[in-house]
Amino acid sequence: MTTTRDDAVLGYDEALAQFDPVMGLEVHVELGTATKMFCGCATTFGAEPNTQVCPVCLGLPGALPVVNAKGVESAIRIGLALNCQIADWCRFARKNYFYPDMPKNFQTSQYDEPIAFDGYLDVEIPAESGEGTETYRVEIERAHMEEDTGKSLHVGGSTGRIQGAEFSLVDYNRAGIPLIEIVTKPLVGAGHRAPEVAKAYVSALRDLLRALDVSDVKMEQGSMRCDVNLSLRPKAGEDPTSDAQLAVPMGTRTETKNVNSLRSVEGAVRFEVCRHAAVLTSGGSILQETRHWHEDTGITTSGREKSDAEDYRYFPEPDLVPVAPDAAWVEELRATLPEPPAQRRKRLQGEWGYSDLEMRDVLNAGAVELIEETVAAGATPQAARKWWLGEPARRANTQATDLVTYADQVGLTPSQVAELESMVVAGRLNDKMARQVLEGVLDGEGGPTQVADARGLELVQDDSALEGAVEKVIADNPDIAEKIRGGKVQAAGALIGQVMKEMKGQADAGKAREMILAKLGAA
Amino acid sequence: MGPRRAHRLARMPDLSRDDVAHLASLARIDLEPQELDRLVGELDQVLGAVAQVQEAPIEDVEPMSHPMPLVNVTRPDEVRPSLTPEQALAGAPLAEEQRFSVPRILDEE
Numbered sequence: 268m269t270t271t272r273d274d275a276v277l278g279y280d281e282a283l284a285q286f287d288p289v290m291g292l293e294v295h296v297e298l299g300t301a302t303k304m305f306c307g308c309a310t311t312f313g314a315e316p317n318t319q320v321c322p323v324c325l326g327l328p329g330a331l332p333v334v335n336a337k338g339v340e341s342a343i344r345i346g347l348a349l350n351c352q353i354a355d356w357c358r359f360a361r362k363n364y365f366y367p368d369m370p371k372n373f374q375t376s377q378y379d380e381p382i383a384f385d386g387y388l389d390v391e392i393p394a395e396s397g398e399g400t401e402t403y404r405v406e407i408e409r410a411h412m413e414e415d416t417g418k419s420l421h422v423g424g425s426t427g428r429i430q431g432a433e434f435s436l437v438d439y440n441r442a443g444i445p446l447i448e449i450v451t452k453p454l455v456g457a458g459h460r461a462p463e464v465a466k467a468y469v470s471a472l473r474d475l476l477r478a479l480d481v482s483d484v485k486m487e488q489g490s491m492r493c494d495v496n497l498s499l500r501p502k503a504g505e506d507p508t509s510d511a512q513l514a515v516p517m518g519t520r521t522e523t524k525n526v527n528s529l530r531s532v533e534g535a536v537r538f539e540v541c542r543h544a545a546v547l548t549s550g551g552s553i554l555q556e557t558r559h560w561h562e563d564t565g566i567t568t569s570g571r572e573k574s575d576a577e578d579y580r581y582f583p584e585p586d587l588v589p590v591a592p593d594a595a596w597v598e599e600l601r602a603t604l605p606e607p608p609a610q611r612r613k614r615l616q617g618e619w620g621y622s623d624l625e626m627r628d629v630l631n632a633g634a635v636e637l638i639e640e641t642v643a644a645g646a647t648p649q650a651a652r653k654w655w656l657g658e659p660a661r662r663a664n665t666q667a668t669d670l671v672t673y674a675d676q677v678g679l680t681p682s683q684v685a686e687l688e689s690m691v692v693a694g695r696l697n698d699k700m701a702r703q704v705l706e707g708v709l710d711g712e713g714g715p716t717q718v719a720d721a722r723g724l725e726l727v728q729d730d731s732a733l734e735g736a737v738e739k740v741i742a743d744n745p746d747i748a749e750k751i752r753g754g755k756v757q758a759a760g761a762l763i764g765q766v767m768k769e770m771k772g773q774a775d776a777g778k779a780r781e782m783i784l785a786k787l788g789a790a
Numbered sequence: 791m792g793p794r795r796a797h798r799l800a801r802m803p804d805l806s807r808d809d810v811a812h813l814a815s816l817a818r819i820d821l822e823p824q825e826l827d828r829l830v831g832e833l834d835q836v837l838g839a840v841a842q843v844q845e846a847p848i849e850d851v852e853p854m855s856h857p858m859p860l861v862n863v864t865r866p867d868e869v870r871p872s873l874t875p876e877q878a879l880a881g882a883p884l885a886e887e888q889r890f891s892v893p894r895i896l897d898e899e
Binding site: 278300302306307309310315316317318319320321322325333334335336337338339353356359365367370420422433434436437438439582583584585587588589590591592651680709 | 812855856860862863864865867868870871872873885887892
């Protein structure tokens with residue numbers, strides 16, 4: 268078993284000139300149920316160790332598991348949202364293995380009878396032409412129910428009770444939390460866009476699960492985790508979807524475990540393509556093995572070889588009776604499905620009148636929900652987009668977080684953004700002042716009205732002050748004034764700037780312009 | 791999903807020394823070479839005895855995983871009290887930092 272960190276890699280383009288990648292993605296999702304899959308223990312994240320355990324999830328003799336109805340319901344809703352068939356009868360199975368993260372010596376899972384199977388998810392990637400998007404259909408093999416494992420903490424001899432021994436300390440709070448494992452069929456035909464397709468799939472799946480409200484899908488907390496299978500086969504031509512290409516037998520695959528961010532999914536596919544290609548072109552063969560992803564360096568290293576030691580001896584779980592979802596119930600659950608995210612995005616883009624480019628920026632910033640709520644609170648779609656993608660998005664980016672999380676942290680709400688915009692529309696603030704108010708809100712100075720009051724930001728409504736400033740500026744600039752009188756209306760810009768300066772920014776530039784032109788008879 | 795398949799084994803082949811070594815490694819049991827030799831013979835005899843079951847006429851019998859024809863036994867998603875950590879750890883041979891202390895398995899995680 269090698270654990271070298273310096274595996275040779277081939278350049279990506281060079282690899283793709285010779286090989287066709289085939290991927291398989293396995294995603295584990297922790298459900299957001301209140302209790303575990305087979306017992307009534309709570310599932311609160313971050314609880315003190317071993318405070319959410321009972322005889323069932325500790326695997327104590329004589330304990331009898333009972334299925335969480337909500338877990339089955341969530342599994343069926345996920346299956347339906349992935350366009351799967353729902354089994355009319357299926358069983359749980361014991362996956363036997365000897366490792367201390369499961370105190371029972373087996374994980375309760377499903378084997379050849381998954382609750383959902385044969386589905387698909389259409390994902391969008393930017394078109395190669397740069398205009399619009401193209402759709403890649405990810406075929407879903409199955410989605411099945413299982414349970415999460417405990418968490419191990421590895422400690423060295425110095426803290427152990429036996430001199431020189433090394434221990435693992437295990438917390439079983441997570442053991443038994445419901446998991447849904449979603450497995451794709453081999454994804455072929457993506458060609459050189461395989462890394463993008465992988466990322467787009469996991470992203471679309473995350474959106475879908477969030478819309479279903481079945482999981483908090485936080486990849487950084489491990490409530491959504493991805494394993495990436497990859498193999499290469501010789502290229503049969505330039506079209507990765509050609510019959511000739513599809514007829515080429517698949518190569519040996521590797522499985523990279525626990526790839527826990529969207530960027531890493533893309534990176535892991537890309538790295539394994541380059542590594543496999545280097546092995547194959549140098550006359551070597553790929554070892555079927557598990558590999559570890561290193562987020563920091565962006566490479567994978569060898570884990571354990573897939574060998575006959577992975578003989579899970581699956582058999583039907585005798586302590587749990589079969590699950591046989593009633594067809595009427597399944598249809599009832601189908602009726603609760605939310606609008607598919609891709610369809611929803613298309614609808615909102617139409618309603619908001621955004622261009623493709625504007626919509627792409629909004630999607631990249633993760634601002635769809637925020638804008639939707641801001642519009643509902645009374646702002647126009649263009650104003651909502653402008654404010655959210657301005658300073659808040661910039662600051663979120665600087666802090667390497669997403670916009671929703673950032674807004675949550677600083678307490679900026681859609682109704683505040685709508686309030687800010689309404690102050691502009693009402694003529695209380697101009698654009699520049701509104702930006703200052705927004706910065707004040709982000710700095711924790713309070714809501715928009717509060718910040719504007721405290722900072723004394725208010726457009727001067729009294730026209731006499733503005734009039735005075737306009738007259739002064741005209742008197743100071745007889746040359747420019749003469750040009751404007753002569754019809755050079757664009758010269759007014761220079762005067763407006765000076766008026767705004769006179770007014771210390773507290774004036775409506777549009778109004779200043781009107782007044783200048785009126786006074787010089789050019790209106 | 792294919793039809794539920796009946797798992798009927800043909801006459802069990804004789805157990806090899808490699809089979810026993812494989813089972814021992816799965817069960818994390820260290821066996822000496824002479825123990826392996828002895829167990830191959832003993833386990834083969836046991837399998838022979840069990841193999842008699844395969845002579846039962848089961849051509850028309852569906853495989854069964856549960857004796858009762860029950861389905862959909864579920865519970866509502868409501869939290870019930872857990873054990874205290876003290877209770878949970880009471881049977882552990884070793885515990886530390888409110889966690890179960892187990893021998894470390896190297897090269898994993």
